[in-house]
Amino acid sequence: MRLFKVNYQKESDEQLMKLVGKGDQMAFDEIYSRYAAKLAYFFARKLKHDKEKGEDFIHDLFAKLIDRPELFDTSRTFKTWIYSVANNMCINEYKKMAVRSNTSNGLSSDIPVASREQSIVDTVADKDFSSALEEQLSVLEEKHSAVFCMRHIDGLSVKEVAEILEINEGTVKSRLFYATKKIAGALQEFNPKLTD
Amino acid sequence: MENNIKNIIENYQYFELNEAQKDLISDWASSSDEFDALKRTFIATDAIGEREINPTIKQRLDVRFAEKYNNNRLVWYNKLWVFLWPNEVPFYKRPLVQFTAVCLITMFTIPFFPNLKKEQLAMNETEQKDDVEENKTEGKRTADKSESEIVEVKEKEEIEAQDALTKSLDEDANQMSEKLAQEQTGWSLSENEEAEKFAESEVFSGSIADQKGQTTERLDDSEPSKPVVAEENLSNDYYATDFDATIEESISSNRKSKDIIEVRKKVEVEETIDLLTALY
Numbered sequence: 001m002r003l004f005k006v007n008y009q010k011e012s013d014e015q016l017m018k019l020v021g022k023g024d025q026m027a028f029d030e031i032y033s034r035y036a037a038k039l040a041y042f043f044a045r046k047l048k049h050d051k052e053k054g055e056d057f058i059h060d061l062f063a064k065l066i067d068r069p070e071l072f073d074t075s076r077t078f079k080t081w082i083y084s085v086a087n088n089m090c091i092n093e094y095k096k097m098a099v100r101s102n103t104s105n106g107l108s109s110d111i112p113v114a115s116r117e118q119s120i121v122d123t124v125a126d127k128d129f130s131s132a133l134e135e136q137l138s139v140l141e142e143k144h145s146a147v148f149c150m151r152h153i154d155g156l157s158v159k160e161v162a163e164i165l166e167i168n169e170g171t172v173k174s175r176l177f178y179a180t181k182k183i184a185g186a187l188q189e190f191n192p193k194l195t196d
Numbered sequence: 197m198e199n200n201i202k203n204i205i206e207n208y209q210y211f212e213l214n215e216a217q218k219d220l221i222s223d224w225a226s227s228s229d230e231f232d233a234l235k236r237t238f239i240a241t242d243a244i245g246e247r248e249i250n251p252t253i254k255q256r257l258d259v260r261f262a263e264k265y266n267n268n269r270l271v272w273y274n275k276l277w278v279f280l281w282p283n284e285v286p287f288y289k290r291p292l293v294q295f296t297a298v299c300l301i302t303m304f305t306i307p308f309f310p311n312l313k314k315e316q317l318a319m320n321e322t323e324q325k326d327d328v329e330e331n332k333t334e335g336k337r338t339a340d341k342s343e344s345e346i347v348e349v350k351e352k353e354e355i356e357a358q359d360a361l362t363k364s365l366d367e368d369a370n371q372m373s374e375k376l377a378q379e380q381t382g383w384s385l386s387e388n389e390e391a392e393k394f395a396e397s398e399v400f401s402g403s404i405a406d407q408k409g410q411t412t413e414r415l416d417d418s419e420p421s422k423p424v425v426a427e428e429n430l431s432n433d434y435y436a437t438d439f440d441a442t443i444e445e446s447i448s449s450n451r452k453s454k455d456i457i458e459v460r461k462k463v464e465v466e467e468t469i470d471l472l473t474a475l476y
Contacts, residue, residue, distance in 0.1 A: 023265030024283060025258075032254060040249050059253050066261050133240045152202075152241040180224070184233035187240075 013078035021069040032062060035079075038154055039086055045137065045149055046090040057089055076163070083156065084164040087146075129187070136183045147172055148179035205234050335475040342471065346464050353460065357453050368446045 008016065008030040019027035036058060043054035061082070064071065073081055137145045150161045151172075158176070162169045201224060204217055210228035213221070225231035280292040287293060 025261055025265075026284070028257075028261055032257070036249050036254075041244070055250055055253055058249060059256060062253075062257050063260055066257065066264055129236065129240050130244045133237065133244065152238060153244065157199075177223070180234065180237070184225075184230060184237050187237055188229060188233045 014074065017065075017069060017072050017078055020065060028062075028066065031065070031078075035082060036062070039082070042083070042086055042149070042154060043090065045134075045145070045153075046087075047093065048138075053093075057086070057093075061086060061089065077160070079156065080160045080163045083150065083154065083160075084166075087164055132187060133183065136186045139186075140179055140182065144175050144179035144182075147175040148183065151176050152180075202238060205231065206238050332475070339468075339472060339475060343468060346468060350461065350464065354457065357457050361450055361453060364446055364449060368442055371442060 006019070006026075008026055011019075011027070011030070013031065013034070016027040016031050020031065039061065040054055040058055043057045044051060047053050047057070064085070072078065137149065140148070146165065147161055150156045150164065151158065156164070158169050158172050161176075162172045165172070201221055204213070204221060205225070208217070210225075210231040221231070225234050280295075281290055
């Protein structure tokens with residue numbers, strides 16, 4: 001029983017999930033505001049910038065939170081749990097895409113779904129750093145870009161990334177080091193000293 | 197990458213680093229160019245971490261949330277409970293808490309109101325009533341006792357009065373019988389005694405004995421004869437008048453005693469009536 005009004009912004013994710021289980025709409029809104037945008041980027045990155053599919057995945061993920069909040073494993077932090085759920089959704093989608101690629105027109109799955117649009121934007125942006133970074137991330141292998149994105153873009157720790165991807169922390173560190181060095185090396189052309 | 201390495205790269209320039217910091221990031225950036233590239237990469241990743249989402253997703257989720265959790269609130273008592281116990285407001289602002297607080301305050305403050313001393317007075321009145329009832333019972337008891345005592349005193353007085361009457365009547369009767377006996381014998385015991393005294397005195401004095409020789413001879417013969425003095429004083433009229441007077445006196449005394457008893461009875465009855473009226 002709470003004696004005073006709940007400050008949802010200061011509540012932890014786990015506490016907010018308990019309130020969601022009790023039907024607290026404001027707790028759900030707070031969770032949505034914390035993770036919807038990040039997960040949208042996560043899905044867009046994982047799903048080759050397919051915006052519509054990413055939004056569908058966002059809707060499905062939060063619909064799971066509404067329908068079955070008891071699925072949240074209280075032994076884990078909410079952040080790692082929801083990213084692992086999102087990652088599993090993406091893996092399942094990869095499997096579906098693989099099945100489709102084997103049965104359809106035979107296009108390569110390595111080609112990003114939205115890569116053409118992104119590349120057009122990138123060309124219009126004319127060496128925009130962010131777009132270049134995203135391009136480099138898309139060029140990277142999935143295992144490296146995933147670790148890099150989770151660590152630096154989503155703000156997860158090495159331990160959390162290892163927990164979500166279900167790999168060792170050492171593997172995460174090595175993949176992170178490789179991805180970071182490669183991206184930084186590729187983006188050295190944006191160094192003002194060199195451009196000058 | 198540890199957080200301290202990332203913080204060093206984001207917050208410092210390469211020339212600002214000391215040897216320890218350079219050794220720490222040596223694996224990541226061995227030169228200033230690599231260091232700047234990493235810095236720019238990390239800053240860029242912080243900016244690109246989020247995407248705008250279509251607001252219809254949130255609307256659909258809100259509808260879904262309302263369908264799941266608000267269906268239970270359609271019943272009237274659930275609405276009442278939502279009114280009394282809303283989750284959106286702080287604890288102390290909830291109506292149920294406020295109602296209970298008001299009730300508790302009234303419950304705990306009413307006993308301290310000054311008007312309620314009347315209740316204490318009422319309690320005292322009950323005690324006084326009890327005292328009055330006790331006094332009444334005691335009064336009744338005392339009245340019963342007094343009545344019984346008065347009755348006993350009356351009985352005693354009546355008995356004493358009857359005794360007095362009987363004594364007086366006996367005395368009168370004795371006097372009457374003595375007078376009748378004196379009338380028959382011709383003298384009284386007192387005169388006989390005077391005669392004996394006189395005879396004894398005559399033994400010691402011969403002159404007196406000579407003068408009263410006839411009387412001594414009459415005593416020795418023990419013949420009843422009328423005394424000299426008695427013959428002169430006693431007569432039939434005298435005895436008759438004396439007897440009537442004694443009877444009248446006795447009757448009057450009896451009447452007086454009866455009157456006294458009646459007066460006492462009246463006084464006692466009046467006193468008891470007064471006492472009873474005073475008590476009630």
